[in-house]
Amino acid sequence: MRTSQRPTDYPPLVAIWRSAVNATHDFLSEVDRREIESKLETDYLPAVSLTIAELDGRPTGFSGVLDGNLEMLFVDAEHRGSGIGTRLLNHAIKEQDARYVDVNEQNVQAVEFYTHQGFYLAGRSETDDAGRPYPLLHLQLS
Structure with missing residues (x-):
């Protein structure tokens, strides 16, 4: 694992995001998916x-952490279930002091992953951070 803030790393990360979202976020509309992807390299990463x-x-x-919040964690669909997500999460917790994560309520696999790793439900929002109709579960590390 390595840290990075280099824009040259962004294109493969966008490809990983796309692969992971295609495998786990079937609830996202195509319009919303394209909008989010268009902002990855300029805003989110x-x-x-x-x-x-x-x-x-x-x-x-x-993974991406900001102020104790795990803002993103994505694993290429080809490597799901191989332990990469757990290693990234453990790194975020131990090395970056991540204690909070927001998860799309419809992403049941992610909710189960984080609760299995010791996170608990601390709150819920009806929409995502951009006001789209995708409820968020606010999880906190025990």
Whole structure:
């Protein structure tokens, strides 16, 4: 694993995001998916402290932390279930003091992943941060 803030790292991270979202976010409309993806390199990735997981020098997953919040954690669909997500989460907790994460309520696999890792439900919002109709669960580390 390595940290990065280099824009040259962004294109493979966008590809990982796309792969992960295609596998887990079937509730997102195509319009919303395209809008979010269009802002990854310009808004979302530069705003967080990134950690990139690699296998044989190739990025396979990444996380982003800001002010104790795990803002993003995505693993390439080909590598789901291989422990990369757990390693990224553990790094975010131990090295970046991540204690909070917001998860789309419809992403049941992610909710189960975080609760299995010791997070509990601390609140809920009817919409996501952009006001889209995707409820968020606000989770906090026990």
